[in-house]
Amino acid sequence: MGCPSQPGRPVPPRRHCTPPGPRVTGINGYPSQPSVRAGETVRLHIATSAPHFNIDFYRWGSKPRHAGRVGWLGCDAAPGRYDRDWHWPAYDFRVPRDWPSGVYVAVLSTDPVSGTPLMDTREARMLLVVTPPAPSGRKVLYKIPIFTYHAYNTAGGGSLYSASHVTLRRPGGGVGGPVKGLPDPYDATSPRQTFAHWDAPFISGMEGSGIEVDYCTDLDIDEGRFLNDGYRLLVSAGHDEYWSTGARRNVTAFRDGGGNIANFGANTCWWRVKVAPTGISGLECDKFPPGAPEGTDPDGSYGCPDHWWESEPENTLLGVSYRNGGGHWDGPRASLGFTVADADHWVFSGTGLKTGDTFGRDGALIGYECDGAAYQIDKDGRPRPTGQDGTPKDFEILGLAQLPADWHFAAREPTDSPRAATLGLRASSASGGAVFTAATTDWARLLATDPHVATITRNVLTRLV
Known part of the structure; x- marks a missing residue:
């Protein structure tokens, strides 16, 4: 039933189709x-x-x-x-x-x-x-979170918030479909769980600054494509919440082989999805503990089959987890920014920031969801990861933002660590490439308006390439 064509040349479908039932308008x-x-x-x-x-x-x-x-x-x-x-x-x-x-x-x-x-x-x-049709020689690969787009896509009456299985073959998935979620009071021009809300502004800033980039989806990563094509840096931004086992395995191998990762987002790798046996047709996610009553909050529960942190904490790859951060989903939130822990680090070069300064507060940089690491303050007054949540001990905490009590907090293992958004970096070493995390979904929202956010972004992209 396919219709081969060239751009600008109309070709009719090969069969006449007048299906029964209600018709699509428009x-x-x-x-x-x-x-x-x-x-x-x-x-x-x-x-x-x-x-x-x-x-x-x-x-x-x-x-x-x-x-x-x-x-x-x-x-x-x-x-x-x-x-x-x-x-x-x-x-x-x-x-x-x-x-x-x-x-x-x-x-x-x-x-x-x-x-x-x-x-x-x-x-x-x-x-x-x-x-790209063949390895391009570019050093940056940007991953589009198709899995997350479709998790929130409600076309056809359901999403992964009302069912355990959704198809990718329906309208939506970034653009063109209805979306689950509350409005963003800081940017009402697009729903949060869409390409336009976080990925588009980040890409605009990245390409506008002259960074040459190739693109792929998390389905490509799941199926083992592109990460072995000579890229030095894998980039993700915004809200990259749903990861398959294949994607996690292949990104980990990329890092272990010396590849660098820059995660300009949060709530990253929180839920595990399974790509349906029919390949690209669907996703499955089992969120609820066995026997959970209706209305159970899976984020606040233990024993959820597809919580990454309960079986293989995402901290081991990214350094942070949503369970040590939190979310403020509805309406304006307290205006929070990162307090700089080490202004001498190269991440802050050219920002003019000093240790103890806070950036991003005026733009409510922290939220609507953010990730953190369990930490303690050392004898020199510096925050250090405890490692009990899976965060590597050599992860450098570069900025913190402690969260107010009115945020939504997920279940986590017992710890004395405060809930705090945690900006940080695990430097490249013999055990693998560098991993940077901005630890907040709204990093891209401030990229065009906050000079500190823009400079840090440029430092990370250029250094890790």
Whole structure:
């Protein structure tokens, strides 16, 4: 049922489809897979009641750039369920080989589009990550958290917050679908659990500063692609909460082989997901302890099958965990920033900060979720990791922000350590590459407005490359 095409050349579907049931008004769609190599073909699934439609592709960099257009005859279809492939009409699109690796927003339209449309809406948008066709020689690889996008995607009436299984083959997953979660009082322009909210501003700042980057998804990492292609640094930002066993294993091997990691986010690697046996079609996550009554909060519970920290603490890879931080999900929160623990560290070069100074407070940098490490204060007044939560003893705590009592705190092992967002770094050594963590989801939100955040980001990216 595929429809081979070239951009700008309309080709009708190979079969007429008039499915029974309610019809989709307007237009929406989803890719059959979240990423594709430049030069290869990806199947796009589109439903519309219009007789024809166009797709305009925009690559997201320092700003959106139009990359191409394709048009086809329209075909209607009924919405599906959150846990089953929607099987919408399929159109095959060959990605031009000269498209640079990047995040591409596909804008679906039934009328001519004038000017640059909004990149983020809850319908008529698809996210597609174009990966390089061969090793590119670039040193930075940015991971798009498709698993987390779909965990919060409620298209079809469910998400991983109401069910244990969701399909990736439905609208949404970064853009183009409804999203679970409360509004962000600090940035109401997009929902939190979307590409536009955290990844897009970070990518804009990163590429705008001249950093050359290739892109992939966590599904690519899970399946063992790209990390062995000569990259020095793996970057993640914002909210990269759901990790598969394969992704965790492959990222750990990358670090152990000398690769560096920069995590400009938080609540990272909190839940384990299993990629369904049918490959890219779905995710599974078992959150609740056996026999848990309805209404149980899995974050506050013990014995959750897919809590990473209860079986293999994420601290061992990243140095921090959400269970030693916390979240403030609804409404304005106390304005917190990081208090600098060691201003002589290269991370703070050029910031003008001194030990004991606080940065990011005016912009409420800490939140909406943040990660921490169990720590104690040494005889010199410096915070040091205790190691009891899995944080390596050589992890350097560079900044702390103790959290107020009105935050949401997850279950954790007994410890005397305060709950605190923990900015830190494990330096490169014979046992592996360096790992930096910003320990707050909102780091990207302040990248364009806070000079300290911008300088630290630039220091980390340039040093770890």
